[in-house]
Amino acid sequence: xxxxxxVHPGKKIRLSDIDPKANGGLEKADGEAQLEKLSLELGxxxxxxxxxxxxxxxxxxxxxxxxxxxxxxRAVFNHTSPLGQRISPFKVPTPLxxxxxxxxxxxxxxxxxxxxxxxxxxxxxxxxxxxxxELAPKAVWSKRFEHINNFExxxxxxxxxxxxxxxxxxxxxxxxxxxxxxxxxxKAWKLSAADWVERRxxxxxxxxxxxxxxxxxxxxxxxxxxxxxxxxxxxxxxAESLVETLRPYRKGWVDALTERGQAELTAIRAARGERGRxx
Ligand code: ADP
Numbered sequence: 001x002x003x004x005x006x007v008h009p010g011k012k013i014r015l016s017d018i019d020p021k022a023n024g025g026l027e028k029a030d031g032e033a034q035l036e037k038l039s040l041e042l043g044x045x046x047x048x049x050x051x052x053x054x055x056x057x058x059x060x061x062x063x064x065x066x067x068x069x070x071x072x073x074r075a076v077f078n079h080t081s082p083l084g085q086r087i088s089p090f091k092v093p094t095p096l097x098x099x100x101x102x103x104x105x106x107x108x109x110x111x112x113x114x115x116x117x118x119x120x121x122x123x124x125x126x127x128x129x130x131x132x133x134e135l136a137p138k139a140v141w142s143k144r145f146e147h148i149n150n151f152e153x154x155x156x157x158x159x160x161x162x163x164x165x166x167x168x169x170x171x172x173x174x175x176x177x178x179x180x181x182x183x184x185x186x187k188a189w190k191l192s193a194a195d196w197v198e199r200r201x202x203x204x205x206x207x208x209x210x211x212x213x214x215x216x217x218x219x220x221x222x223x224x225x226x227x228x229x230x231x232x233x234x235x236x237x238x239a240e241s242l243v244e245t246l247r248p249y250r251k252g253w254v255d256a257l258t259e260r261g262q263a264e265l266t267a268i269r270a271a272r273g274e275r276g277r278x279x
Pocket of ligand 1: 065090092093120125
């Protein structure tokens, strides 16, 4: 059983049916040991992705405040090379961004071949915060699900592997995390009165998330719901989903690299004037 829930197209999803406290029946120490192995494997897979240069990877992180978008990026990508990845945070749009269509700022951050792009928030904010706070009329945001699916299809058709994580925490756990921040001096920089205001819209956010996840989970860009009340389990579930997504590509990448190596070897020998000898 995978640790996270992959949402299949056409299936109804109720977030309240998924337990944010799930731990996969594991103890923390066991989970952390498994995470270490998986993040090492992710590092190897990234090296192959980078070297083969035939695909790119887009990883989207969404979740309520304190769900752990930053934390899971730090924990899961700790054995990947910064050379092969870029992290793009999406904040309140600038005036210039707002004067374009909502995908304009997103498209420029998508990964080129060989690269990983990690989105900390994403184009989904345009059907989440925008909907919850009525920043655009329904006639505008409701058309965006189709635009998003078409956009992600375009990326997938250009060999972008896409995985989208919803980090699922309970309102009780969020409250605890916000209170912890007030107590810990080293976390004071994270304090924001706005987080307490946002909490009041919890159920509106859940409705918006459910619809976004349901309408935009596709075979080429699936949504994965990650139980996130336990940080160690959240990290493990994200790492497992990513590794399982990438594993099927491993052989193709290794074969392409071996073939490229052989061709280069032949070219080197020819350049040195060696003829007729094999290997
Ligand atoms: P984070 O919470 O991601 O660490 P911030 O505290 O700067 O970083 O929050 C970014 C804010 O930008 C969030 O409140 C988010 O809802 C908002 N935001 C992101 N994209 C949009 C958008 N398209 N329209 C309006 N607000 C957005």
